[in-house]
Amino acid sequence: MRKKYVILSLIIGLSLLLAGCTEVDQPITAESEGIWNTIFVYPLSWSITKIAEIFNNSYGLSIIIVTIFIRLLLMPLNVKQIKSSRAMQEIQPKLAELREKYSSKDQNTQMKLQQETMQLMKEHNVNPLAGCLPIFVQMPILIAMYHAIVRTEEIRNYSFLWFQLGSPDFILPLLTAFFTFLQQKIMMSINPSANMNPQIAMQMKMMLYMMPIMIGVMAFFFPAALALYWVTGNIFMVVQTLLINKPMMSNMNSGGVKK
Template sequence: MRKKYVLLLALVGLVVFLSGCTEIDQPITSDSEGIWNQIFVYPLSWVITKIAEIFNNSYGLSIIIVTIFVRLIIMPLNIKQIKSSRAMQEVQPLLKEVQQKYSSKDANTQQKLQQETMKIMQEHNVNPLAGCLPIFVQMPVFIAMYHSIVRTEEIANYSFLWFELGSPDYVLPILTAGFTFLQQKLMMSTNTSMNSNPQMAMQMKMMLYMMPIMIGVMAFFFPAALALYWVTGNIFMVVQTLLINKPMMSNKDNGGVKK
């Protein structure tokens, strides 16, 4: 489990590095060089600008529209990730039985444990890596959205609702933290594997409180345009989680994994 987290953090760091985070202080224009800028960041910045012009330079409304549009595009990946996580939860009782049966640490027993584990995965069509892949596919999109908002200079010159898009706000960070907490709470409420794994439950509870606090604190120091993007994305994820989990929970009540 620890190796899995180390690998996850390493891959996240690699994606962030390759996504051009060193250019965050450079305005994005049509003349910006590099594949990252020309294929990902500038097109999103251009779309935000054009939509804002349609709505009388309402860059705040444009950020909301583009954020929702991007979330809709990657929704199939989110659904795949949630279904994969749910499938892993459903086979946990079977995997636990196999681990208890082959608890010895000798090479032959461990080989049998791996074989039985793979057999269970194949029988129930579960891929342990399927839940991680969508995360890495989505990450460049989210980072590009972040860049396009921060590096589009026109955004900082306009206001939306009660706040200036180019300056920090004091209400949006609270909303960001609140909806982040709600989203994670909804995800935890459907994670049945936590009930049988106290260590995992403790880690998830720590993340439940630490992640909203971290994002909320960061939002206090970033421009309100970025906080608006976070709030919109979090609200979308809350609604999406509710819509996806409801039919999945109904299917679970009608029958789970059979031994």
């Protein structure tokens, strides 16, 4: 668990470092230099602009389309995350047995516990880092989306529905928090066996409430276009999670899942 947070912190730090190497107030163009601009920011800005031209310069609709396209590209990672989460929950009884077997806190016993835990995960093809893969990939994209919005004048000054894309909104952050909560709630509901492990249950419950609050508060201070990107992505994830887990649950109930 600590390794996951360390790697996540490194990815976020690297993304912020790359983003910090460019000036937010500098317009993004094809001539913009730097890895961050050429690989992340400009392709997003160009895609949003070109798609908007197809739909009568509707940059809001373009952001929704680009978001869905990004989510489709990330779908294999998200499927892997969901399956890994399911597999991790299925081996919780065996993990609990190992913790009970090696309950002593001395160093040798804890090393033995760690070795057998890793062996158990290997036997069941469980990768504890798989659940973090989508987050690792999404962080640079999220920051790049922010840069693409504030550094592209056409996007920044465009009004969509009731809000201006380049200015903060008051309704979208609430929707952002709600759909983040809904996504987390669905993930918990499809993994009821998480309650077998008090530590995991406590972590998931904390994330259920803390993540929506944190993201919702941040959305109040960022351009509405970024909140639109997040809301669209969360709605997509809710639908995707339900579609993926319905056949998985049916297979499990019919005994179709085999190790």
